[in-house]
Amino acid sequence: MPLLRGVIKQEDPEELALYLSAPSSANRFAAGLVAQGNGQVLGVAAGAGISLALPGLQVSEEEITRRIALLDVIAVHEDHRRRGIGALLRDAVLGHFREVGHRLVMAKLAAGRRDLVPIYSAWGWNVGHPHAGVGVALGPDPVVLAEEPATRVAWTAIDPQVHQDLTLVPGTPVVAGVFD
Numbered sequence: 001m002p003l004l005r006g007v008i009k010q011e012d013p014e015e016l017a018l019y020l021s022a023p024s025s026a027n028r029f030a031a032g033l034v035a036q037g038n039g040q041v042l043g044v045a046a047g048a049g050i051s052l053a054l055p056g057l058q059v060s061e062e063e064i065t066r067r068i069a070l071l072d073v074i075a076v077h078e079d080h081r082r083r084g085i086g087a088l089l090r091d092a093v094l095g096h097f098r099e100v101g102h103r104l105v106m107a108k109l110a111a112g113r114r115d116l117v118p119i120y121s122a123w124g125w126n127v128g129h130p131h132a133g134v135g136v137a138l139g140p141d142p143v144v145l146a147e148e149p150a151t152r153v154a155w156t157a158i159d160p161q162v163h164q165d166l167t168l169v170p171g172t173p174v175v176a177g178v179f180d
Contacts, residue, residue, distance in 0.1 A: 031096040035076075035085050043076035045089035049102065052145070059138045068136065068145075069102040090123065094158055103159035104175060106134060108151040120154040126164065127154045135174035137165070
């Protein structure tokens with residue numbers, strides 16, 4: 001089954017040309033894949049480097065975007081589930097993120113989507129509690145990443161130097177090694 005890489009067509013070609021000609025943290029590290037079979041879309045996966053700018057943070061926004069990716073969506077048509085398509089998409093997008101230098105991949109799971117927890121857990125991802133976020137050592141200061149308070153964060157290290165370290169913030173799981 002081929003995985004197709006592509007660009008979502010925008011209505012204004014000039015806008016698209018400007019977007020692609022001026023790489024930024026918003027588009028430089030993005031990936032989108034489509035699984036296709038017999039001319040039909042079977043599944044999709046997409047994600048990009050996260051965008052994070054905090055006052056006083058010693059690490060640049062572009063460096064954060066380059067090192068931490070967000071898996072925005074992975075979906076398989078219901079008629080084609082449990083056939084390995086989701087795993088194929090997941091592995092391909094994680095491979096892309098690894099190739100471009102990401103070290104950690106996060107996914108934000110809506111608090112009401114308890115059905116996703118066993119899936120991400122079976123993949124070997126760490127899944128936090130609702131409202132917990134994920135702590136990441138960005139330079140000398142730990143930061144908790146979670147935009148919406150109702151989300152549950154799942155994450156996986158795609159670099160062997162990234163690991164969970166309970167000593168950075170006592171009692172709070174923090175991912176370390178991301179910015180070594």
